[in-house]
Amino acid sequence: MKKLEVRNVVKIYGSNPDKAIALLQKNPEIGNDEIRKKTKQVVGIRDVSFSVDSGESFVIMGLSGSGKSTLLRCINQLIKPTAGEILLDGEDLTKLNDKQLIEIRRKKMGMVFQRFALLPNRTVLENVAYGLEIQNINRQERAEKAKKALEMVGLKGWEDYYPHNLSGGMQQRVGIARALATDPDLLLMDEPFSALDPLIRHEMQEELLELQKKLHKTIIFVTHDLDEAIKIGDKIALMKDARIVQIGEPEEILLSPANDYVARFVENVDRSKALTASAVMVKPRTVIFPKDGPRTALRSMEKNGISSLFVTDRDGHLLGYIRAEDVAEIANQGDRQLERVIQKDMPVAHPDTLLADLLEVLAYTKVPVAVVDEDNKLVGTLVRGSVIAGLAGKKEESHELYSEDSLS
């Protein structure tokens, strides 16, 4: 379900945006600098469109000055877009009057800030309760909800402290609790972890993911850190010079960058932390069913030049694997029952397991890694060649490498 739709949004900073819009219409390829020189107007974002599903984490990512904050603030109308539509639950926010907008901001959106934006004269609890307070919710209910939100971010017991008593990481937890306290559907986060040191940042990312598993908010998350984007984002929009240059799932961005700019951007990212098993697994070419005899199994292995086979039942549930030498042995003995030689000690991964977590297994395993879904159905296998190709950023070649990968 679409939660948020951004359609052709443009933001021009300056007193005479129409001039810049006219230039943009005449020549959609015109550069931002040229617009600035000709009209003295600064382009914040130009012709940005995307949509975000309910419960999705959407990351806006790009270098400094690329327009990320502008885009985020257009969504809650802190910045009025010069043109375009922004639909939240199908309602165009650009058409609302002040009163309606206040209502939407109170009920449907929460914002988290880079420098935390805590009010220094209020206690932690009062800070978290701010959104409730301005809705004139009574003191007791306010305190209850705020306490619950604080508990969610692991700050139980800190209610009566002041922000300056807290470390940066804790202050941002308060910021997150404040955004959660009003229970909005949409969370807007502008580089929420950029001001934290790397260790704490890492911790906070994990915690956000944990929270999100429970809460299923729709999150718009701004960052300039690609590793962070890949970790947090279900989808990533990459911005450059006020435009979105590519939108896609993290793997798409890594494996098929839309242009050189994106390619250069993703060059240095740690792919093993971004790519999951599903991105580099190959379809199991042949599987065998237990009732197939050893002869069939041997023939199949011979034909594909491999020395082991996965065994599944008719519905595709993984039962184990068989090795050529074992099968040959029972074939010689005239035994028709494959079950006897099915081994169960193969490494198993899920489609969303990160490669980082599989590298060690891959280094030592003698059989391919089986990738199974939550019903234990075999959906793919991982062989060293395709994994290495994936890590090197070459998805296309991985299939060819597959056949070379003999199972030792």
Place this chain on the structure above:
Amino acid sequence: MNYIPKIPLAEWTDKFIAYLTLHCSDTTQSIADFLEKLILGIKNFLVMIPPELFIFIVAALAWWLAGRRMGIFTLIGLFFVYNIQLWDATMATLAMIISAVLFCILLGLPLGILAAKNKTAYKIITPILDFMQTLPAFVYLLPAIPFFGLGVVPAVITTVIFAMPPVIRLTALGIRQVPEELIELGRSFGSTFFQMLLKIELPLARSTILAGINQCIMLSLSMVVIAAMIGAKGLGGDVWKAIQTLNMGMGFEAGVAIVILAIILDRITQSLGKSK
């Protein structure tokens, strides 16, 4: 330069004031009546309190807000003022200061907020403030007389004009200094204009505004003394009398009382801005 006739600024001013006096005297009269009642009311209230009790209350307040040393100073200072029989004059001066500061805050705070929020208002208000602050006080002491006569009322009105600028200026400054991110915080959570003001901007501008009020009080004190020239009594009246009769001892006594009052008012209001 002689071929340009002198621009009759003085005549114009006289005519303008004559015009105002003629046409607005009803309004000014009712304002004057109201002010007079207010100032007298405050003064009578202050005088009604037994001086010993008053001294102890203020000393305790000073101790609590500004520390032990200030508490002791207040105690000794006020007893000294009482002892040299300037109590009534001091209370009269204090009553004028209180009413003037009251009006400065009542008018200055909203104007300061307006100047902070609205660029045009800011551009109009700032030069007026500069004008008000640099124009010698004596110059607008005079036109107050045809409007409000002699006495405490014109004294307080000129004091308000003289002492209000810092309230406006520092209120505007304090609000403008609120970090952008906190303004965004307020807006993004759906605060109304007044919620922004009351829950974010004013609390964060608090110490700056209090610094403005502190300056306002000090300026009021100095102006109230000068305003004795147009018939305001109080400590300034004693100084004025001393000047006219060349009575140095009397002038010095009143002067010391003014200094004591100034120090107490200054330290108490300063610590208001710092505490919490």
